[in-house]
Amino acid sequence: MRAYLARVDAVLVQAVIAAALSFAHLHDLASAAGQAGWKAWAYPVSVDLLLVAAWKRLRSGTSKAVGWCWFVVALAASLGANVATAGLLDLTDVPDWLRILVAGWPAVAFLGGTLLAHTAPAPETASAPAEPAVAVSVPDAPETAGAAVAPEPEPEAPALHVPAALVNHARKLADDHHARTGSPIDPEALRARLGVPAPLADAIASRL
Structure with missing residues (x-):
């Protein structure tokens, strides 16, 4: 446990020292480029915050391209300030292009901060699970072993059209036959008296 705490303390001390040096270099460069007062102190804060935001995006695993882009930009600004203030640049006579970079x-x-804060991956649309197909089984008609199959009924013959005049004439013949014999006329006698086929005679007899 003590070894772990000692290692953590060493890492924290190293991080604090590195951050302080980078902070001071950025401040000195901004001040030399014409940013006086609180503005010179705001530059290192801006660079470090952008670096931390980009690193956080990389650790989150989402939109890594955006995270890497702004991580490289912030790292270049920090490293550039460290190198520029290491004696390679005359801080009393800063070139115009560096002043433009610092001002912009x-x-x-x-x-970069806006993109890192608000750029989020498109939410994945969960596809609705396909409903399982339900097989509908139609039960077969039960087989009746040994059952007799009922014959289909024969279509009925169309009813014969009997003219009303023919029915009236047949009624007169039937009345005359009843008056002479005292019994109703039968279809065979009616057919003989009318001279019509048997089916038509039966149809006329049914209407008398």
Whole structure:
């Protein structure tokens, strides 16, 4: 446990020292480029916050391209300030291109921070699970062993059309036959008297 705490303390001390040196270099460069007062102190804070935001995006595992892009930009700004203040650049006579870079950094940092804060991966649309197909089984008609199959009924013959005049004439013949014999006329006698086929005679007899 003590070894772990000692290792953690060493890492924290190293991180604090590195951050302080980088912070001071960024402040000195911004001050030399014409950013006086609180503005010179705001530059290192802006660079470090952008570096931390980019690293956090990389650790989250989402939108790594955006995270790597702004991580490299912030790291280049930090390393550039460290190298520039190491004696390679005359801080009393800063070139114009460096002044332009320092003056334009706030807009770049604002853009990077906004993209890192609000750029999120498109949510994955969960596809609705397909409903299982339900097989509908139609039961077969039960087989009746040994059952007799009922014959289909024969279609009925169409009813014969009997003219009303023919029915009236047949009624007169039937009345005359009943008056002479005292019994109703039968279809055979009616057919003989009318001279019509048997089916038509039966149809006429049914209407008398």
